Amino acid sequence: MKIGKKIDRSLFIMLLPAIFVLLCLFIYPFIFGLYLSFTTKDGTYTLANYIRFFSDQWEYRTIWITLYISLPVTLICVGLSIPLAYYMRRGIKSERMITFFLIIPLTLGTVLVSQGMLTFLGPKGWVNQFLMFIGIVKDPIQFTHNMLGVILSVVIQNFPYSFLMLLGYISGISPDLEKASQMLGASKSQTFWKIMFPIMAPGVAITFCLNFVMAFSVYPSAVLLGQPSGPTRVIAYAAYQWAFEKYDQNMGSTISVIMGVIELIVIALVLSWRSHLQKGASIVGKG
Amino acid sequence: MNTKKFKLSNFFFTLTIIFYVANVMGILFTVILNSFGKNWFTGIIPQAYTVDWYKYAANEHDILHLLGVTFFVVIVLVVVSLLVAYPAAYVMARKEFKFKGPIMALFFLPMLIPPMTYGIPLATLLLRIRIPNLLAVILANLVPIIPFMILILTPFIEQVGEGLESAARMLGASRLTIFAKILIPLTKPGILTAGILSVVKAISAFDLTFLIAKGSSMTLVVALYSDAFAAGARPMQAIDALAVIYFGITMTCLLIALKFVNPTQMVFKIK
Numbered sequence: 165m166k167i168g169k170k171i172d173r174s175l176f177i178m179l180l181p182a183i184f185v186l187l188c189l190f191i192y193p194f195i196f197g198l199y200l201s202f203t204t205k206d207g208t209y210t211l212a213n214y215i216r217f218f219s220d221q222w223e224y225r226t227i228w229i230t231l232y233i234s235l236p237v238t239l240i241c242v243g244l245s246i247p248l249a250y251y252m253r254r255g256i257k258s259e260r261m262i263t264f265f266l267i268i269p270l271t272l273g274t275v276l277v278s279q280g281m282l283t284f285l286g287p288k289g290w291v292n293q294f295l296m297f298i299g300i301v302k303d304p305i306q307f308t309h310n311m312l313g314v315i316l317s318v319v320i321q322n323f324p325y326s327f328l329m330l331l332g333y334i335s336g337i338s339p340d341l342e343k344a345s346q347m348l349g350a351s352k353s354q355t356f357w358k359i360m361f362p363i364m365a366p367g368v369a370i371t372f373c374l375n376f377v378m379a380f381s382v383y384p385s386a387v388l389l390g391q392p393s394g395p396t397r398v399i400a401y402a403a404y405q406w407a408f409e410k411y412d413q414n415m416g417s418t419i420s421v422i423m424g425v426i427e428l429i430v431i432a433l434v435l436s437w438r439s440h441l442q443k444g445a446s447i448v449g450k451g
Numbered sequence: 452m453n454t455k456k457f458k459l460s461n462f463f464f465t466l467t468i469i470f471y472v473a474n475v476m477g478i479l480f481t482v483i484l485n486s487f488g489k490n491w492f493t494g495i496i497p498q499a500y501t502v503d504w505y506k507y508a509a510n511e512h513d514i515l516h517l518l519g520v521t522f523f524v525v526i527v528l529v530v531v532s533l534l535v536a537y538p539a540a541y542v543m544a545r546k547e548f549k550f551k552g553p554i555m556a557l558f559f560l561p562m563l564i565p566p567m568t569y570g571i572p573l574a575t576l577l578l579r580i581r582i583p584n585l586l587a588v589i590l591a592n593l594v595p596i597i598p599f600m601i602l603i604l605t606p607f608i609e610q611v612g613e614g615l616e617s618a619a620r621m622l623g624a625s626r627l628t629i630f631a632k633i634l635i636p637l638t639k640p641g642i643l644t645a646g647i648l649s650v651v652k653a654i655s656a657f658d659l660t661f662l663i664a665k666g667s668s669m670t671l672v673v674a675l676y677s678d679a680f681a682a683g684a685r686p687m688q689a690i691d692a693l694a695v696i697y698f699g700i701t702m703t704c705l706l707i708a709l710k711f712v713n714p715t716q717m718v719f720k721i722k
Contacts, residue, residue, distance in 0.1 A: 174626060175542050175546060175548075177538075178538030178539065178541060178542050179538070179539050179542045179554070181534075181535040181538070181539070182535050182536060182538070182539035182558065182597055182601065183539075183554065183557065185535055185593055185594075185597060186557055186558065186561065186594065186597065186598070187557075189573065189590060189591070189593060189594050190557075190560070190561050190569065190573075190594050191557070192576070193569065193572040193573040193575075193576045194569055194572060196572055196575070196576055197569075197571065197572025197575070200572065200575065244467065247460075247463075247464075248464060248467060248468070251460055251464045252464075262468055264709065265468075265471075265472045265475065266471075267705065267709075268475055268479075268702075268705075269475050271651055271655060271701055271702070271705045272479075272655065272698060272701060273655035273657060273672060273701070274657060275657055275672050275675050275676045275679065275694075276482070276672075276675070276694050276697060276698055276701075277478060278679070279482070279675065279676075279679045279690060279691075279694055280478035280479060280481055280482040280691075280694065281478055282679075282687075283481045283482065283485055283687060283691070284474075284477050284478045284481040284482075289481060290477055290481060291477070320471075320474065320475065320478075323471065374563065377563070377564070377565055377568075378565055380565070381565035381566075381567035381568055381658075383567055383658065384657060384676055387680060388676075388679050388680065400567045403567075403571050404571070404662070407571050407574070407575060408574075408662070413571075413575045416571050416575065417571060417572050417575065419571075420568060420569070420570075420571040420572060423567075423568050424564070424568050424569075427564075427568065
């Protein structure tokens with residue numbers, strides 16, 4: 165019994181630094197942020213910050229702007245990833261090379277990609293030159309400093325994540341299920357929709373949630389490629405402005421909290437859709 | 452047979468991938484060419500070339516200091532994280548205990564929640580207490596990196612059979628000896644993987660450093676953003692020059708990392 169206790173204690177000590185760091189630098193600031201959001205500068209409890217956010221159209225429209233960016237982006241990324249990952253599920257010849265090329269934007273980070281897009285998609289950039297060259301358009305298309313540029317940028321950056329995650333999930337589904345289904349006479353489309361997709365659904369849901377959360381907190385793309393002072397003022401930018409430009413950290417924290425809550429709401433919705441889908445799939449199985 | 456259908460999906464797949472890769476390469480090459488171009492008003496490539504922009508960028512930023520800060524932050528970050536994460540990963544890999552669930556949640560939450568969401572309160576807190584700015588930058592970045600490392604190290608430690616440890620303990624080795632002489636050498640690939648992936652992640656870490664760093668404790672990527680943001684103040688080519696320097700460093704680390712780990716694994720890990 166004594167030995168048991170000794171081992172427990174040294175285990176605890178080994179976990180301690182990690183727990184301590186995360187408690188101090190993650191949990192505590194989180195609570196502190198909540199506290200700040202519910203108080204004014206001198207410390208009195210109030211809902212004024214939240215009221216201010218929701219009664220100022222300039223502020224609360226950031227929610228819609230950010231959703232307008234993040235939802236399509238996530239839908240595109242996940243939507244494109246599913247067929248592509250499904251196609252690659254049994255591995256293809258150039259898999260390593262493809263994943264290498266996909267890793268590049270991931271590693272480069274948002275700043276480089278956004279900033280590069282300013283030139284690449286700019287009025288004199290290669291894309292516009294190409295489009296004008298083949299005659300699709302006469303004048304350069306405005307890809308940058310607007311909503312379109314921001315969406316494109318976030319899609320480019322998030323696509324590798326969603327693709328590689330889904331590839332991992334789908335590769336993990338046993339190929340026997342497919343073979344069995346086809347042996348029993350199901351067409352490829354039936355196999356996909358009635359068997360593979362319900363099995364993939366948890367993976368798809370998780371990928372969607374993680375991608376959405378990433379897209380919703382977009383910052384450098386929206387600022388560099390959009391118009392942060394207007395149409396593409398995203399919620400992260402609003403939080404930043406209040407906390408560090410106007411020095412109102414209470415408002416800044418308030419907006420962060422709202423950001424987190426919205427992310428949680430969307431995640432909850434996606435997960436409940438998924439469990440609804442599972443119930444549906446089992447009923448279909450009976451018929 | 453199915454040959455016709457097969458060709459169609461083949462085509463669609465290849466087209467999409469090529470389209471995507473072409474765009475990414477296009478963006479990269481635009482940046483690279485622009486940084487070397489004297490002027491580039493029309494046409495596919497710049498009319499004249501120069502390295503002046505690099506000199507400009509280097510001077511404007513005291514590039515040696517910038518690189519020094521970046522590498523210092525990254526290395527300290529990775530070393531400290533390894534020291535903290537390795538014991539934690541060991542416990543998570545080996546033992547079951549009552550609070551494992553909540554503790555696992557504690558470790559993985561920072562990886563699921565994007566830095567911008569928790570960054571503002573964190574930055575507020577760190578800036579309020581009077582510590583050197585550089586220290587604040589390092590502390591903040593520990594939050595995403597430590598869980599990341601735990602995630603990577605755990606499977607590597609799990610692979611080392613517990614029998615080896617038991618045998619060592621029966622022969623009288625202290626826990627410290629077991630760690631030093633058995634676990635660490637056997638998990639060296641894991642430590643290297645975790646270390647290099649974290650270096651890549653740390654160099655490109657923007658959100659948290661951006662919120663905290665002031666003046667001289669900026670890292671390369673934050674300096675790049677500041678340049679790009681104050682777009683009018685600097686010529687695009689100089690910004691691109693700095694971008695190429697950043698890209699060169701990141702790419703080098705990435706290539707080194709890929710020698711140790713399969714790209715597909717990297718996503719789960721980088722996330």
